[in-house]
Amino acid sequence: MTANSSSSAKLMPMVPRPVQARPGSVPAAPKEHAPLVKEALAALDRHDRLIRHRDRIAVVDFSQPSSEMRMQVLDLASGETTNFLVAHGSGSDPGHTGFLQRFSNKPNSNASSKGAFVTANYYVGKHGRSQRLLGLDPTNNNALDRAIVVHGAWYANADMLPAHGKLGRSQGCFAVGERELARVFDLMGEGRLIYAARA
Numbered sequence: 001m002t003a004n005s006s007s008s009a010k011l012m013p014m015v016p017r018p019v020q021a022r023p024g025s026v027p028a029a030p031k032e033h034a035p036l037v038k039e040a041l042a043a044l045d046r047h048d049r050l051i052r053h054r055d056r057i058a059v060v061d062f063s064q065p066s067s068e069m070r071m072q073v074l075d076l077a078s079g080e081t082t083n084f085l086v087a088h089g090s091g092s093d094p095g096h097t098g099f100l101q102r103f104s105n106k107p108n109s110n111a112s113s114k115g116a117f118v119t120a121n122y123y124v125g126k127h128g129r130s131q132r133l134l135g136l137d138p139t140n141n142n143a144l145d146r147a148i149v150v151h152g153a154w155y156a157n158a159d160m161l162p163a164h165g166k167l168g169r170s171q172g173c174f175a176v177g178e179r180e181l182a183r184v185f186d187l188m189g190e191g192r193l194i195y196a197a198r199a
Contacts, residue, residue: 036061037074040195043116047136051118052191060086060174062100062112063198066167071176073187082187084180087156088112089172098166100198105135105142110171113140113148117194120144122185127151131185133174133194140196150174150188152181 040059044051056075064070069083088100091111095101104111115137122131130151135143142148153175155168167175174194176184188194 036195036197036199039197040116040193043136043195044193047116047118047193050134050136051193053189054193056187056192058188058192058194060194060196061199062088062092062103062114062196065098067098067161067165071174071184073184082183084176084184085156085158085167087153087167087170087173087175090169091172093169096166096169103139104172105139105146107142107146112170112172112196113143113146114197115140115195117143117148117196119150119188119190119192119194121190125149125151127153127175129181129185131188131190146172148172148174150176150181150184150194152176152178154178 037059040057044054044057055077056073058071058073061070066085066087069085071084071086073082089110089112091104091109092100092102100112102111103114105113113135115135117133117135117140120132120134122129124130128151130149132149133143135141135148151173153168153170156175157177157179160167
């Protein structure tokens, strides 16, 4: 989570690269949860006027532990998926179990929120290049005021898993591994849906 940005200048998203399978030391992606993808597609239709690009969506299955690749970027034309580790908020998991216990939309809760988000502009803040999110549902409509963003973090790197069996926690942001951040930005850009919930 980044409370303030040092630059509010809007940056253009990078050009997406083709999706390719990549070897790695992280665990295999969890099996796709059809009901959650169905919810995300319904949200895509519900918020159609606010989402400029409908070619790809990200679905975050917070019923999975943080040790799983629970952020799935789905290409709706080809059906290809690219999966990432993603941290949840400390307020969602006070005991640091690795499992999200609850969602919250309240300021200062440090919790993850559920619902549909649309990716907004990039900025550079205390976590480096980050991306603002707009919450589109009553369960996450404080996202911009809470500075819930996508950013990279050392505690979301895959090398946390052999030592700790789970990722660290954010302050409610979608924190991904530092080495994976550019890939996430490449795939998502601005104006696409992120849908977070529990299956």
